[in-house]
Amino acid sequence: MSLTTEVAIVGGGIIGCALAYTLAKSGARVALFEKERVGGQARIAAAGILGSGVEGNRDDHALNLAARSAKLYPDFAAELEAATGLDATYTRSGALSVVFGDKQADFLSAQANALAERGQRVAWLDAKALRRAEPLLSTAARGAVHFQDDAHVYAPQLMHVLTLAAVARGVKIHEYTPVHGFLTAGARVTGVQTAAGPVSAEHVVIAAGAWSRLLGDLLDIDLPLRPTRGQVMVLETYDRPLQRVAFGAGGYLAPKQDGRIVVGATEEDAGFECENTAGGVAYLVKILQKLAPDLADARVHHFGVGLRPTPADGLPLLGPVADRPGLWVAAGHHRNGILLTPITARLMGNALCNGDLAPLQPYAPERFAEQ
Numbered sequence: 446m447s448l449t450t451e452v453a454i455v456g457g458g459i460i461g462c463a464l465a466y467t468l469a470k471s472g473a474r475v476a477l478f479e480k481e482r483v484g485g486q487a488r489i490a491a492a493g494i495l496g497s498g499v500e501g502n503r504d505d506h507a508l509n510l511a512a513r514s515a516k517l518y519p520d521f522a523a524e525l526e527a528a529t530g531l532d533a534t535y536t537r538s539g540a541l542s543v544v545f546g547d548k549q550a551d552f553l554s555a556q557a558n559a560l561a562e563r564g565q566r567v568a569w570l571d572a573k574a575l576r577r578a579e580p581l582l583s584t585a586a587r588g589a590v591h592f593q594d595d596a597h598v599y600a601p602q603l604m605h606v607l608t609l610a611a612v613a614r615g616v617k618i619h620e621y622t623p624v625h626g627f628l629t630a631g632a633r634v635t636g637v638q639t640a641a642g643p644v645s646a647e648h649v650v651i652a653a654g655a656w657s658r659l660l661g662d663l664l665d666i667d668l669p670l671r672p673t674r675g676q677v678m679v680l681e682t683y684d685r686p687l688q689r690v691a692f693g694a695g696g697y698l699a700p701k702q703d704g705r706i707v708v709g710a711t712e713e714d715a716g717f718e719c720e721n722t723a724g725g726v727a728y729l730v731k732i733l734q735k736l737a738p739d740l741a742d743a744r745v746h747h748f749g750v751g752l753r754p755t756p757a758d759g760l761p762l763l764g765p766v767a768d769r770p771g772l773w774v775a776a777g778h779h780r781n782g783i784l785l786t787p788i789t790a791r792l793m794g795n796a797l798c799n800g801d802l803a804p805l806q807p808y809a810p811e812r813f814a815e816q
């Protein structure tokens with residue numbers, strides 16, 4: 446293979462595929478290279494929680510990105526559905542932050558009321574109201590903060606729909622085609638070296654999740670990302686016993702439209718080891734026992750495991766690489782990559798197509814070099 450394309454994307458996870466789709470929609474010729482099957486962590490592990498409210502205790506730039514992406518989601522999902530005729534599974538279920546201690550309940554109920562007074566769609570449910578809303582949850586719970594606008598998707602299905610939409614827009618997807626080097630002309634990056642041969646490109650985007658650092662190393666560029674392993678257990682239920690995503694006890698239960706419930710998730714520093722472990726399973730069972738002991742009889746559909754791309758400072762790396770014209774990065778979304786997909790595709794698409802770089806400034810890949 447010796448190809449020429451406008452944009453070569455390295456990595457076929459949700460970020461690479463969404464960017465490919467967005468660029469192709471703007472008329473760009475896009476080729477995407479994935480070392481395995483497309484889908485990445487969204488296909489194999491992600492719980493699909495769109496929790497911009499419940500995950501809200503982060504810094505301003507992270508919050509801003511999450512809130513903007515959450516707002517884009519309904520239209521993003523509807524657009525993919527119109528393009529494919531398939532359900533993208535966006536569900537505005539709301540999410541609960543469940544508490545077990547009296548002191549914590551006092552603190553969080555005050556916080557929830559303060560947020561509600563400031564106009565946020567947040568409410569405190571005391572133990573009785575929580576029981577009425579979600580009878581499956583443990584009777585030991587003292588209450589919960591209800592983030593009414595939080596939502597979820599079934600990530601493997603969204604990924605499937607996104608991939609079909611990208612292909613329909615003309616994106617050339619090359620599966621089982623690892624990128625193992627870059628083509629360069631002086632400082633400029635002019636393409637990628639793939640297992641199937643060289644590919645010339647005006648722009649190359651590294652969207653390889655936790656593996657992005659390894660690609661940066663090939664060009665002596667520091668992309669400070671590390672893998673954080675996450676294990677999940679997926680249960681099969683038939684009567685949809687849980688309506689809202691429920692956080693608590695060090696994890697969460699994320700119900701899906703088809704009755705499955707994802708119990709998650711571990712956060713482990715295990716390098717690139719991507720296997721379920723006995724310790725991981727034990728951790729997930731403990732979360733289940735504390736949050737919803739009545740689910741002990743539910744059938745286990747499967748265990749999942751994936752690697753989150755964790756950035757050194759909590760913010761993703763988005764934008765052009767300084768001193769390396771032609772090279773871009775879109776990686777490092779850690780535990781919120783599904784949530785952050787629409788805003789990432791939009792901001793990166795605007796930057797690549799229209800040179801609109803200003804909104805990406807807080808996420809610039811070279812920010813670490815400046816410290």
Ligand SMILES: Cc1cc2nc3c(=O)[nH]c(=O)nc-3n(C[C@H](O)[C@H](O)[C@H](O)COP(=O)(O)OP(=O)(O)OC[C@H]3O[C@@H](n4cnc5c(N)ncnc54)[C@H](O)[C@@H]3O)c2cc1C
Pocket residue numbers: 455456457458459460461478479480481482483484485486487490491492493494495622623624625652653654655656657660674675676677709710750751752753754775776777778779780781782783784785
């Ligand atoms: C257990 C778990 C639960 C999660 N739950 C949620 C959640 O509820 N909500 C949420 O928003 N986020 C969640 N996340 C996070 C989310 O899954 C990730 O942030 C997101 O999927 C990252 O997408 P990505 O495309 O950047 O990376 P990836 O999905 O990792 O995709 C990168 C791709 O690049 C490929 N690649 C690597 N190197 C090369 C190479 N040299 N050549 C070609 N291809 C290469 C890889 O094979 C991979 O497919 C969860 C993650 C885990 C692990």
